[in-house]
Amino acid sequence: MPDPISDTPFTQHEGQSNNSSAHDNKDLLIMGGGLAGLTLAIQVKQAHADIPITVLERQQHPVDEAAHKVGESTVELATYYLSEVLGLKQHLDEAQLPKLGLRFFFRPNPEIAEQDRFKNTLEIGAKTLPHSASYQLDRGILENYLAEKAQALGVNFIDGAKVTEVSIGKRTKHHHVKYVSREGSATQATPYWLVDACSRRSPLKRLQGLKKNNNHDVNAAWFRINAKLDLNTLAGQTLANNEAGPARWFSTNHLMGKGYWVWFIPLASGSTSIGIVADEHLHPFDTYNTFDAAMTWLRLHEPVIADFIQPYRGNLQDFRVLRHFSHDCEQVYSSDRWFLSGEAGAFLDPFYSPGSDLIAISNTFITAMIKADKENDAFAQTTVVFDRFYLSMIRNTLPIYQNRYEMFDHATVMPVKIAWDFAVYWSFTAFLFIQDRMNNASELLKLLRYFEDMGRKNEQLQSLFSEWARKAPNQSTATYIDPFDIPELDVLNKGLCQDLNADDFEHQLRKNLALLDGMHNDIIGIVQRDFPMLVSNTVDHQPGSISTLLDRIGYHTAVTA
Ligand SMILES: Cc1cc2nc3c(=O)[nH]c(=O)nc-3n(C[C@H](O)[C@H](O)[C@H](O)COP(=O)(O)OP(=O)(O)OC[C@H]3O[C@@H](n4cnc5c(N)ncnc54)[C@H](O)[C@@H]3O)c2cc1C
Known part of the structure; x- marks a missing residue:
């Protein structure tokens, strides 16, 4: 096969010379114009109108609606990023769907007749739109819009351009990127800053051998159906608990089972x-x-769902798979002026829809690093702090998913885990980002201690959840739980978007951490009372909202039976 690079003479990338003096005019090249690449281009351009930015995207635009990519469900942090940091609220309100949070369906016990899966269910999910908004994204509609918006801001967006070769310029030397345009001509670019947002194909990660296994072995398959498959009307049954009613359609619905979960997400294009x-x-x-x-x-594990989908087989729009998608990375940012964003860096698990949160955090760090370099303001130290924080966040989050799929069907321990995981997210990661505390490396460094403490506490608790689930009866009552009836979750979700000055922020962060400590004490206290052999450090148990939650789902009756 002809090699497009060696067989075609190179033209120089428009607006550049091959001379390092070109860096008097420092430019940014982003490889990959998906969610991470396009949002970064917009963010950097809005902060630094004078920086020339080029985005190279392999696919030709406009891309298909509905059946484009995975990554449709957003949570609070990414929503704040898209709507407030990038200013896309109008697009989200008008062209995408509002999201009624994350919703989970459990079988109250493993013996329940499968045809009653949605009649006698334990359901966890909000009944009204939460205080802090989120959206369901049709990725095709979004990426077409982002590309147009970036170009309107002056970004040079080149679609149909495939990056074929990269070499890194160490220290002050420029990088070299070769790409083939949609017409087949080979071109060389020599950018000052280089971002790899090519997702799992990441040329920079491969070049430097940065990919790291994280021993979380999960796979996924997904498809889009050109019809509204509303769980609310499932197979002619009405759901037992109707408080959420038709609004369930707007949730990211999780059907939970041993070793797996199945998602149902609505899309603005009308597909599911x-x-x-x-x-x-x-x-x-x-x-x-x-x-x-x-x-x-599905017929074996979720037969009601298989029956539900069957009549719509003719409406199938695509079918995609991804094996071993969870991965870590040795390094994501370098003072040699290269950065990884989105799935090109690390990605753990989509269970709580964190992918676009990671993009928001990474892009915000990259924008701050470019600013530090441009203004000669401690650039090297800034890259070290952000790299450490990002990778420590990834590693502290891994125990939420790793080795936990075995307990995903557990109707009493999983609701407690979900409450804890929501609380950690809203009290810390989402809170820091939405309060604009993630764009300054020295501020972040002060918070690293809290973050690493929280990581240790979380890791211990996640292992305890698994051990507890192995001992406790997998038996609850069929009922409906609105997470916002748990007082801590209501307070933490409402607290995300408060307008706080520096003193109020510190005060609120300490209050958030105290709420988490209370939940932690309650969880440990319950396990120590019922399964003392599982707890090494005993606590003075103060029953709180987790005890109340377990009463509501019938845990105490089951455990003492
Ligand atoms: C099963 C699964 C479910 C998920 N669900 C969610 C979810 O619900 N919510 C969520 O927030 N996240 C989710 N994610 C994560 C999600 O994938 C990310 O949020 C997001 O799509 C990643 O964006 P990205 O820009 O890194 O990658 P992409 O959007 O895939 O963009 C990468 C771009 O690079 C381009 N490219 C690749 N190679 C080259 C090349 N050589 N030259 C030029 N261009 C190139 C590609 O064409 C592509 O457009 C999920 C992930 C998985 C695996």
Whole structure:
């Protein structure tokens, strides 16, 4: 096969010379114009109108609506980023769907008849739109819009351009990037700052051998159906608890089972996105890696859902799979002026829809690093702090998912885990970002101690959840839980968008951490009372909202039976 690079003479990238003096005019090249690349281009351009920015995107635009990419559900942090930091609120309100939070359906016990899966269910999910908004994104609609918006701001967006070769310029030397345009001509660019936002294909990560295994072996398959498959009307049944009613359609619905979860996400284009995410050890990938296999798998594990989808087989828009998608990374930012963003860096698990949060955080760090370099303001130290914070955040979050899929069907311990995971997210990560505390490396350094303490506490608790689930009866009552009836969650969610000055912020952060300590004490106290052998450091148990939650779902009756 002809090599497009060696067989075609190079033209110089427009606006550049091959001379390092070109860096008097410092420019940014972003490889990959998906969610991470396009949002970064907009963010940097809005902060530094004078920086020339080019985005190279392999696919030609406009891209398809509905059946474009995975990554449709956003949570509070990414919503703040898209609507407030980038100023896209009008697009989100007018062209995307509002989201009624994350919603989970459990079988109250493993013996429940499958046809009653949605009649006698334990459901966790909000009944009204939460105080802090979030959206369901049709990725095709969004990326077409982002590309137009970036170009309107002056970004040079080149679609149909495939990056074929990269070399890094160490210290002050410029980088070299070769790409082939949609017409087939080979071009060389020599940018000052280089961002790799090519997702899992990441040329920079491969070049430097930065990919790191994280021993979280999960796979996914997903497809879009061109119809509204509303769980609320499931197979002619009415859901047992109607408080959320038709609004359930707007949630990211999780159908929970041992070793897996199945998502239902509504899209603004009118389609429904459905996906299976499962642990390889409990559900081997080859049992659901084609559409026919996935339907057979659903018939076995979620028969009501298989019956629900069956009449719409003719409306299938796509079918995609991703094996071993969870990965860590050795380094994401360098003072040699290269940065990774989005899935090109690290990605753990989509269970709580954190992918676009990671993009928001990473892009905000990259924008701050470019500013530090441009203004000669401690650039090297800034890259070290942000790199450490980002990777420590990834590693502190991993225990939420790693080795937990085995307990995903547990109808009493999982609700407690979900309450704890929501509380950690709203009290710390989302809170810091929405309060604009993640764009300054020295401010962030002061918070690293809290962050690493929280990481240790979380890791211990996540292991305890698994051990507890192995001992406690998997038996709850069929009922409906609105997470905002748990007082801590209501307070933390409402607190995200408060207008806080520096003193108020410190005060609020300490209050958030105290709320978490209270929940932590309650969880440890319950386990120590019921399964003392699982707890090494005993606590003076103060029953609180977790005890109340467990009363509501019938845990105490089951555990003492
Ligand atoms: C199963 C699963 C479910 C997920 N669900 C969610 C979710 O619900 N919510 C969420 O926030 N996140 C989710 N994610 C994460 C989600 O994928 C990310 O949020 C987001 O899509 C990643 O954006 P990105 O820009 O890194 O990658 P992409 O959007 O894939 O963009 C990468 C771009 O790089 C381009 N490219 C690749 N190679 C080259 C090349 N050589 N030259 C030029 N261009 C190139 C590609 O064409 C592509 O457009 C999920 C991930 C998985 C695996």
